[in-house]
Amino acid sequence: MVKGLERYAEINAGNLPAKFQIAKRIPADKTDSLYDAHRDLKKEFLKCWKKVDASILEEKPADYSFLHLKVDLLNEMLKECVFCQRKCRVNRYERRGYCKTGAESYYSSEFLHFGEEPELVPSHTIFFNRCTFSCVFCQNWDIVCRDDTPVNPKELAYLIDIRRRQGSRNVNFVGGNPDQHAHTILEVLIHVNSSLPVVWNSNMYHSVELAGVIEDVIDLWLGDFKYGNDDCAAKYSNAGNYFETVTGNFLRAKKHGELLIRHLVMPGHVECCTERIVKWVSKNLGRDTRFNLMFQYWPAYRANEFPEISRRLNRGEIKQAIKVTSVHLDNLV
Numbered sequence: 001m002v003k004g005l006e007r008y009a010e011i012n013a014g015n016l017p018a019k020f021q022i023a024k025r026i027p028a029d030k031t032d033s034l035y036d037a038h039r040d041l042k043k044e045f046l047k048c049w050k051k052v053d054a055s056i057l058e059e060k061p062a063d064y065s066f067l068h069l070k071v072d073l074l075n076e077m078l079k080e081c082v083f084c085q086r087k088c089r090v091n092r093y094e095r096r097g098y099c100k101t102g103a104e105s106y107y108s109s110e111f112l113h114f115g116e117e118p119e120l121v122p123s124h125t126i127f128f129n130r131c132t133f134s135c136v137f138c139q140n141w142d143i144v145c146r147d148d149t150p151v152n153p154k155e156l157a158y159l160i161d162i163r164r165r166q167g168s169r170n171v172n173f174v175g176g177n178p179d180q181h182a183h184t185i186l187e188v189l190i191h192v193n194s195s196l197p198v199v200w201n202s203n204m205y206h207s208v209e210l211a212g213v214i215e216d217v218i219d220l221w222l223g224d225f226k227y228g229n230d231d232c233a234a235k236y237s238n239a240g241n242y243f244e245t246v247t248g249n250f251l252r253a254k255k256h257g258e259l260l261i262r263h264l265v266m267p268g269h270v271e272c273c274t275e276r277i278v279k280w281v282s283k284n285l286g287r288d289t290r291f292n293l294m295f296q297y298w299p300a301y302r303a304n305e306f307p308e309i310s311r312r313l314n315r316g317e318i319k320q321a322i323k324v325t326s327v328h329l330d331n332l333v
C-alpha cells in the first residue's frame with residue numbers, strides 16, 4: 001500500500017465507501033436557502049465521514065441527498081461564477097467566462113488509461129474540454145480549445161460503472177481541467193452505482209468557494225504544482241496570485257482527502273520552480289507526500305514563442321531536479 005494513499009486503497013478494496021456514496025446517503029431537504037442548508041449538512045458530514053464503513057453501501061441512497069444539494073448549489077453558483085480563482089462572476093447560463101465554458105459541459109474522450117502513476121492504473125480517465133489556465137506550452141491544447149461531446153450525466157455515469165466492471169481503480173476527472181465542470185461532474189456522481197475512488201486531476205487553481213463544495217466527494221487530489229513563484233505562473237499560464245492560491249488549496253486538500261502531487265520540470269525552471277516547490281511541499285505537507293517528478297516536457301502549442309522554454313530538458317537539468325527532490329522528499333513515484 002502506498003504511503004499517504006491508504007484510504008484510496010481501502011475504497012478500492014471495498015473496505016471503505018467512496019465519499020460521494022456517503023454524501024448520497026445523507027438526506028437533505030429541498031430548500032431555497034441552499035448555502036445555509038449546505039453549511040449545516042457539511043458540519044454533519046465532516047463529523048462522521050471518516051468513521052463510516054462500507055456497510056453504508058447496503059443502505060438505499062436518499063431521494064434527495066447532500067450530493068443533490070451540492071449540485072443545486074453549484075448550479076446556483078453558475079449565475080455568478082467563482083469556481084476558480086479568476087472569479088469572472090459571469091452568469092454562465094448567458095455567457096462564458098475566461099475558461100470559455102458555459103453551463104453545459106463537454107468532454108473529449110474517456111478510456112482506461114494505463115499511463116498514470118502505478119497506484120492509479122488502470123484509471124478511468126475522462127478528459128473534459130476547456131481549462132481555467134492558458135498555458136503557452138499546453139500539451140492538451142487540442143481538447144482545451146474546443147467543445148466535443150456534450151455530457152449526458154446518466155450516460156457518463158453508466159460508462160463509469162461499466163469501466164469499473166472492466167477493472168478501473170478509480171474515476172479520474174481531468175481535461176483541460178475539471179473545476180469549471182464541477183456542477184456536471186457531481187451530477188454524474190449522483191447516478192454512479194459503484195463505490196470507487198474519485199480522483200480530481202486539476203491545476204489546483206480552484207477557489208475557496210468551490211473547494212467548500214467539492215472536497216466532500218473527492219477521495220484523491222491529483223494536483224499539478226507547476227510553478228514555484230507568481231512571475232512564472234503569470235508569464236506562462238496567465239494565472240495571477242498563483243502560489244498563494246495553489247498552496248492554500250494543497251493544504252486544504254490534505255485536510256479533506258489524500259494527495260498525489262505532480263510536477264512537470266520545465267527547461268530553465270529548476271531553481272525558480274522545481275526547487276521552491278519541493279521545499280514548500282516538504283516543509284508544509286511532509287517529506288512523505290506522494291510526489292511525481294515528471295520529465296516529459298516538450299515545447300507544445302505556443303512554446304516556440306518563448307525561446308527559453310522552446311526545447312526539451314537537458315541531462316543536467318534532469319539530474320539537478322532529481323537531486324534537489326531527493327534531498328527534500330521521500331515518497332517519489
Ligand code: SF4
Pocket residue numbers: 081082083084085086087088089090092096097098099100101132179180
Ligand atoms: S470557472 Fe473560472 S474562468 Fe471559468 S467562468 Fe468560472 S471563474 Fe471564470
